[in-house]
Amino acid sequence: MTTTMRASIQYQLRDYRTSGLILFGVNVILILLAILGMFSVGINGEVSYTAYGFSAAIFMLVCGIVTARQVIRLCAQMGTGRKTAFLSLLPSAVLASLAIAAAGEVLMAAAQAVSIGYPNLYFNDLYGLIYAGFDTTLSVGQHITSALFNTCLMLACYGFGLFCSFLYWKLSKIGCVIAGILMGLFFLGGLPGLSRMIVVQYPNLAEDFAAFCLQSGWNLMAVFLVIFLVFSFISWLLVRNVNIRGWHK
Amino acid sequence: MSIELQSISKRFGSTQALDQVSLTLEEGHIYGLLGNNGAGKTTLLSILTDRLRPDFGQVLVDGQPVKNNDEALGKLFLVGEQNFFPEDMKVKRAFETAASFYPDFDLEQAHKLAKEFGLPLKKKITSLSTGYASIFRLVLGLSVNTPYILFDEPVLGLDAQHRDLFYRLLIEKYSQEPCTVIISTHLISEVENIVDHTIILRDGRILRDAPTEELMENTYAVSGPAGMVDRYTEDKTILSSHSLGGLKTVSIQGQPESDLPLGLEVSRMSLQDYFISLQEAAEREEEPA
Numbered sequence: 022m023t024t025t026m027r028a029s030i031q032y033q034l035r036d037y038r039t040s041g042l043i044l045f046g047v048n049v050i051l052i053l054l055a056i057l058g059m060f061s062v063g064i065n066g067e068v069s070y071t072a073y074g075f076s077a078a079i080f081m082l083v084c085g086i087v088t089a090r091q092v093i094r095l096c097a098q099m100g101t102g103r104k105t106a107f108l109s110l111l112p113s114a115v116l117a118s119l120a121i122a123a124a125g126e127v128l129m130a131a132a133q134a135v136s137i138g139y140p141n142l143y144f145n146d147l148y149g150l151i152y153a154g155f156d157t158t159l160s161v162g163q164h165i166t167s168a169l170f171n172t173c174l175m176l177a178c179y180g181f182g183l184f185c186s187f188l189y190w191k192l193s194k195i196g197c198v199i200a201g202i203l204m205g206l207f208f209l210g211g212l213p214g215l216s217r218m219i220v221v222q223y224p225n226l227a228e229d230f231a232a233f234c235l236q237s238g239w240n241l242m243a244v245f246l247v248i249f250l251v252f253s254f255i256s257w258l259l260v261r262n263v264n265i266r267g268w269h270k
Numbered sequence: 271m272s273i274e275l276q277s278i279s280k281r282f283g284s285t286q287a288l289d290q291v292s293l294t295l296e297e298g299h300i301y302g303l304l305g306n307n308g309a310g311k312t313t314l315l316s317i318l319t320d321r322l323r324p325d326f327g328q329v330l331v332d333g334q335p336v337k338n339n340d341e342a343l344g345k346l347f348l349v350g351e352q353n354f355f356p357e358d359m360k361v362k363r364a365f366e367t368a369a370s371f372y373p374d375f376d377l378e379q380a381h382k383l384a385k386e387f388g389l390p391l392k393k394k395i396t397s398l399s400t401g402y403a404s405i406f407r408l409v410l411g412l413s414v415n416t417p418y419i420l421f422d423e424p425v426l427g428l429d430a431q432h433r434d435l436f437y438r439l440l441i442e443k444y445s446q447e448p449c450t451v452i453i454s455t456h457l458i459s460e461v462e463n464i465v466d467h468t469i470i471l472r473d474g475r476i477l478r479d480a481p482t483e484e485l486m487e488n489t490y491a492v493s494g495p496a497g498m499v500d501r502y503t504e505d506k507t508i509l510s511s512h513s514l515g516g517l518k519t520v521s522i523q524g525q526p527e528s529d530l531p532l533g534l535e536v537s538r539m540s541l542q543d544y545f546i547s548l549q550e551a552a553e554r555e556e557e558p559a
Contacts, residue, residue: 023340091356100343
């Protein structure tokens with residue numbers, strides 16, 4: 022590994038450490054609030070918290086959008102080419118996602134241990150919800166798989182964040198407005214419409230894909246990784262010749 | 271050991287920022303990169319450091335192309351007007367980050383210079399005043415110890431005392447560890463005694479590229495009664511001329527004659543006067559007949 026690559030990764034990991042700790046802290050507070058909430062709703066109510074993986078995925082999406090350009094700019098100031106700067110984003114995101122996911126599993130395991138004596142208190146995460154069951158206490162092996170599942174989901178979101186960031190960097194002001202409108206329309210109407218069309222036109226394909234994803238967590242992880250790689254590749258195509266400019270000050 | 275720019279062209283929309291610029295920047299010189307606003311100085315330096323990609327041509331640093339080349343790029347450090355640091359980064363962390371990217375970065379020297387300039391280490395870079403933002407970048411440039419240091423408007427917003435301190439520190443650094451320094455500036459009179467080689471850009475093209483002394487030796491100004499000056503300059507290359515009442519001053523390209531007609535006075539031109547004369551001559555040439 023070159024000096025510049027190492028320096029860039031170190032810089033990013035230091036940044037992820039601070040923001041990741043804030044994310045973790047917020048989740049701890051929410052879990053504590055859920056436990057307190059359980060006492061307030063009493064024996065007849067149910068309290069659950071299942072949002073760690075989802076919040077971590079949103080966190081990585083935002084990181085992809087916000088920090089990627091900063092890193093490319095910083096690297097440009099520090100005598101590092103676009104290629105190294107871009108490549109350094111990927112291992113940093115992988116390491117950060119792994120650490121955040123692992124910390125999340127420790128937190129979930131602790132929360133599930135607390136919830137054992139309380140039948141109306143549920144703690145779980147996306148992997149547990151989809152593949153193990155809402156009220157299942159995960160085994161150590163399942164926690165590891167769940168951590169990897171969250172890592173892959175976070176990376177898929179990060180890849181999409183990178184794509185958005187570099188697309189907007191490349192576009193002119195008018196292009197940004199048009200892309201923003203088109204993206205909004207795509208998510209509001211296009212994507213649901215496309216999904217409906219696929220289900221209607223190719224019911225077998227949609228069913229097979231859904232079955233493939235639900236069959237095993239590993240399958241969906243593979244899908245997430247493909248999304249990550251595809252968006253990362255497109256992002257590289259966008260950023261490889263971009264004009265890197267700072268701001269006046 | 272040199273930086274070579276080979277036929278660099280860059281266009282932004284309808285503006286031709288650089289047009290077939292070829293240059294060689296040799297090791298161990300202090301270059302002055304001069305030009306009016308929009309001449310292409312910042313674009314040139316940005317292409318040198320691979321921040322901007324040229325439409326045509328290439329840049330070689332010690333024989334290696336800079337495009338995506340960390341080894342070549344690691345030999346350059348551009349102290350520019352623009353901030354490339356993250357918004358929330360503090361001065362101290364910026365120094366530490368620079369030290370992790372550049373193995374020869376002298377962290378101790380950076381802290382010493384920051385103290386000398388009165389630069390607060392705990393402040394965010396983006397919250398620094400224009401002057402202190404310039405000082406921050408100058409401290410980086412003076413501590414980074416790369417073979418090529420590029421300063422783009424280095425003293426922007428600096429008071430006279432800090433400007434003087436910077437020039438002194440730069441000369442001190444250069445005399446201790448000679449490297450190649452490129453200074454792009456509008457404050458020509460301030461760098462006149464520092465730069466040993468001058469490159470003058472105009473509208474994306476090189477007007478002059480020569481040792482400063484050579485440029486100065488080949489220009490002079492003649493002043494005296496308008497009629498006498500006109501007769502004297504009939505067969506000479508005039509760069510610029512100014513009249514005031516019956517007196518006229520003309521800047522001339524070439525060597526002054528030893529037997530000058532009585533009543534005419536010869537004076538040496540400053541780099542700034544030479545630059546202005548050259549720009550005026552270029553403007554006259556560009557005017558439609």
